[in-house]
Amino acid sequence: MTTNYMLRLRNICYAYHTLYGETNVLDNISFDVTAGEFVAVVGPSGCGKSTLLSIIAGLLSPEDGTIAVNNPDGSLHYPRVGYMLQHDHLFEWRSIYKNVILGLEISHMLTEERLAYVNQLLADYGLEQFRDKRPSELSGGMKQRAALIRTLALDPQLLLLDEPFSALDYQTRLSVSADICRLIRRTGKTVILITHDLSEAISLADRVIVLSRRPSTVKCELPIHLSLADNSPLAARNAPEFSAYFNKLWEEIRNEETIQ
Numbered sequence: 001m002t003t004n005y006m007l008r009l010r011n012i013c014y015a016y017h018t019l020y021g022e023t024n025v026l027d028n029i030s031f032d033v034t035a036g037e038f039v040a041v042v043g044p045s046g047c048g049k050s051t052l053l054s055i056i057a058g059l060l061s062p063e064d065g066t067i068a069v070n071n072p073d074g075s076l077h078y079p080r081v082g083y084m085l086q087h088d089h090l091f092e093w094r095s096i097y098k099n100v101i102l103g104l105e106i107s108h109m110l111t112e113e114r115l116a117y118v119n120q121l122l123a124d125y126g127l128e129q130f131r132d133k134r135p136s137e138l139s140g141g142m143k144q145r146a147a148l149i150r151t152l153a154l155d156p157q158l159l160l161l162d163e164p165f166s167a168l169d170y171q172t173r174l175s176v177s178a179d180i181c182r183l184i185r186r187t188g189k190t191v192i193l194i195t196h197d198l199s200e201a202i203s204l205a206d207r208v209i210v211l212s213r214r215p216s217t218v219k220c221e222l223p224i225h226l227s228l229a230d231n232s233p234l235a236a237r238n239a240p241e242f243s244a245y246f247n248k249l250w251e252e253i254r255n256e257e258t259i260q
């Protein structure tokens with residue numbers, strides 16, 4: 001048995017227990033993620049996608065099942081995790097620079113090396129001249145780049161993206177998601193992206209995992225291979241295989257989208 005994985009989930013189960021009763025959310029979720037892979041997870045609203053990410057991040061403990069880790073360097077310690085959420089969560093009372101170093105500040109990691117890396121990213125991502133601006137002075141795309149730098153500053157091994165583009169309008173979303181994912185690809189990090197948008201999943205990911213409605217199970221896994229001259233996510237939407245993947249995913253998810 002090879003150990004060519006970074007994360008291996010086996011039979012993860014989770015339920016929320018409240019005063020009003022029990023909500024079974026995850027039912028025997030199992031899948032692997034290879035180091036450097038970009039995986040998209042799609043599923044109906046409320047099926048447990050955010051819960052699953054919280055479990056992977058170590059914020060919630062599964063009620064049953066195991067998470068095994070095998071970092072690229074062979075170590076078995078839990079990977080450092082970076083989170084990007086639906087809103088950029090930049091603080092208006094801090095400059096862009098103060099925002100991107102916030103994670104380092106909180107984690108007492110304001111070392112010369114880390115700050116040099118942040119400065120490098122600000123330059124690479126075209127944000128150097130915005131470092132003293134407030135978030136409201138930046139475009140939606142620039143703010144997402146700043147949010148990405150804040151996440152990368154801590155040098156996570158695993159990036160968890162929970163519908164990070166869903167607050168943007170459709171046109172902005174197309175270009176911002178392509179831009180952010182291109183930048184993430186360049187880092188070679190392992191990524192798990194949650195999205196509602198099947199086209200986004202196909203154009204960005206190496207593999208798409210479909211969850212059923214709650215209590216959710218893995219309905220299917222679809223590896224994506226697009227024949228492309230140019231590797232950009234926008235070009236991916238015109239790849240000859242794109243519509244076949246879309247139809248397959250739509251077929252899988254259609255029956256799950258009914259009211260629960």
Ligand code: ADP
Pocket residue numbers: 016017018023025043044045046047048049050051052214
């Ligand atoms: P998704 O991200 O797929 O939309 P979530 O993981 O946020 O779904 O939630 C899955 C289900 O668990 C939903 O029915 C939601 O109402 C319920 N839920 C989420 N968080 C809590 C909580 N803290 N307490 C009780 N129920 C919750």
Ligand code: MG
Pocket residue numbers: 049050051162
């Ligand atoms: Mg969610």
